[in-house]
Amino acid sequence: MERIPPARGRMVPSDFKPAWWLPGPHLQTLWPSLARRRPRLNLTARRIELGDGDFIDLAVGRSRGPRVLILHGLEGGLDSHYAGNLVAALDRAGFQPLFMHLRGCSEEPNRLDRAYHSGASEDLAEVLEALRSDESGEPIAAIGFSLGANLLLKYLGETPRPRVRAAVAVSAPFVLRDAMLRLDLGASRIYRRYLLSKLKAALRRKFADRPFPLRIDPERIDDFNTFDDQITAPLNGFKGVFDYYSQASCRQYLPRIETHTLVVQAADDPFMFPTTLPWEHELGPGVTLEVATRGGHVGFVAGSRPWRPVYWLEGRILRFLEGLGQPR
Numbered sequence: 408m409e410r411i412p413p414a415r416g417r418m419v420p421s422d423f424k425p426a427w428w429l430p431g432p433h434l435q436t437l438w439p440s441l442a443r444r445r446p447r448l449n450l451t452a453r454r455i456e457l458g459d460g461d462f463i464d465l466a467v468g469r470s471r472g473p474r475v476l477i478l479h480g481l482e483g484g485l486d487s488h489y490a491g492n493l494v495a496a497l498d499r500a501g502f503q504p505l506f507m508h509l510r511g512c513s514e515e516p517n518r519l520d521r522a523y524h525s526g527a528s529e530d531l532a533e534v535l536e537a538l539r540s541d542e543s544g545e546p547i548a549a550i551g552f553s554l555g556a557n558l559l560l561k562y563l564g565e566t567p568r569p570r571v572r573a574a575v576a577v578s579a580p581f582v583l584r585d586a587m588l589r590l591d592l593g594a595s596r597i598y599r600r601y602l603l604s605k606l607k608a609a610l611r612r613k614f615a616d617r618p619f620p621l622r623i624d625p626e627r628i629d630d631f632n633t634f635d636d637q638i639t640a641p642l643n644g645f646k647g648v649f650d651y652y653s654q655a656s657c658r659q660y661l662p663r664i665e666t667h668t669l670v671v672q673a674a675d676d677p678f679m680f681p682t683t684l685p686w687e688h689e690l691g692p693g694v695t696l697e698v699a700t701r702g703g704h705v706g707f708v709a710g711s712r713p714w715r716p717v718y719w720l721e722g723r724i725l726r727f728l729e730g731l732g733q734p735r
Contacts, residue, residue, distance in 0.1 A: 416661070416690020421671065421699035423723075428713045432675040433594050435703030439488040439718065446495040448485065450506070455537045457510075461521075463534055464513035468494060468504040474538070474546040475728065476505045476571070478531070478555030480578075480705065482605040484512060489552055489577075489705050489720065496721045502728065505546060507534060509555070516613040520620050521643050525554050525583055526655025528562035535570035548573040548728060552705055553580065553678070556670075557657040563668060564660025564691065573667040573731055575724055578676055578705045583652040585683040587631040595677045598704075603634060610638075658683075664691035669727050671720065673702030 429435050450466040457463060466485060475497055477490065485491050485506055497504040509523035510530055523530065531549075539545040549571045551559035556576035563569050580586040590599040607625050623637045636648035645651040668691075674681060690696055699707065710717035 415692050416664075416687065416694040416696070418687040418690065418696045418698060421697045421702075423699040423702055423707055423719050424709055425699075425701045426708050426710050426713075426716060429706075429708055432673070432677045432701065432703040432706070433597075435673070435675075435701065435706030435708055436598075436677060437703075438708055438716070439706060443488045443492065443716075443718070445486055445488070445491045448491055448494055450485075450494070455534055457530065457533050459519065461510060461517050461519045463510060463530060464508045464515070465534075466494075466506040466508070468498045468502075470498050470501060470503040471543075472501040472503050474503045474505055474543055476507055476535070476538070476546040476549040478507050478549065478551040478559055479509065479512070480553030480555055481602055482512075482609065483552065483555070484508065487552075492718065493550070493721055493724065496725060497728075500725055500728070503543070505538070507531075509558075511609070511613065522609075522613070524639055524643050524651070524655065525557045525580070526561055526651070527643070528558055528565065531558060531562045532566065532570075539570055545570045547571065547731060548575065550575045550577070550724060551579075552577045557581070557583070557655070560657035560664065560668070560670070561655065561660050563666050563693075564657070564663040569666050571666065573727070574669070575727055576668065576670045577720065578672060578678070579657060579670060580678055581656065581658040581683050581685060582679070583635075583656045585680055586678050587635070587652070589677070589679055589683075590631060598678065599631060600629075603629065603631070606634065658685050658689070661685055661689050661694060662691050665693045667731075668694045670694060670696045671699075671707075671723060672696065673699045673704070673706070675701050676704045678704045 453465040453467050455463045479490055494504040511517035511522040556579035560576050610625050628634045640647050640651045707720040708716050709719045
């Protein structure tokens, strides 16, 4: 079972052993995205109306077990390699998965000009409050990946009484400016190009039937600093990219987290620098930062044979949840 959170946060080495046939952070990052099969899911759609007139869509599992909320990464969704497979694993283990499509990321574009971003923790707070009034009650845990991990950690650190008992954050960026700079270097630029192309496509879909509110052509932007300064910041009420990165980065919120929280991180994550990792003294009393030497960004692929990969991350998450005293 998981240990009771200590009086102060701690940093520990991970027991993850990377597959020998996936050397380096980029193969660890790309393999599951390109090669892993996606499961067929039987989920029910649910819409939560937000106080500002917009909405958040959930995909709800059929199990009647303890509820677990899942938050995806930048331009992620149920078809992301980590998402659908975790939903299926939770369902098999007796939990009820609740997959949260961040604002504007479900099949229907959101109503307002604003959308989701790395610091939109107020959306998570509203969703958790809505779930709290259900017969089944609030989720026992929330799990966030990448951008969703940043958002979740920010929520836990800024909220006096979070509406979850426990949390898991995977491959959190910690410092958004670092992530922006890292994606401009070397092979990490492939992720920058891919993600920016998806963000631009999402903008085209959203504003296909209404005027784009900014005097900027998104198609001419080819880096995250410009995109976040000229699009993300003004659409979401920030003064500019520095204001956005300063307010939304989760590292500053870590010292205040008391909720039982596991942060799983790879030191070679190609979305950050080694210095982006927080120091142990920055971790709040509820936080365990588990660092693997290798693993890439939301990768963590193990196994001795390429035709039988082991996706270690799901097993680690399930072990954490079982440590809360919940059934498998």
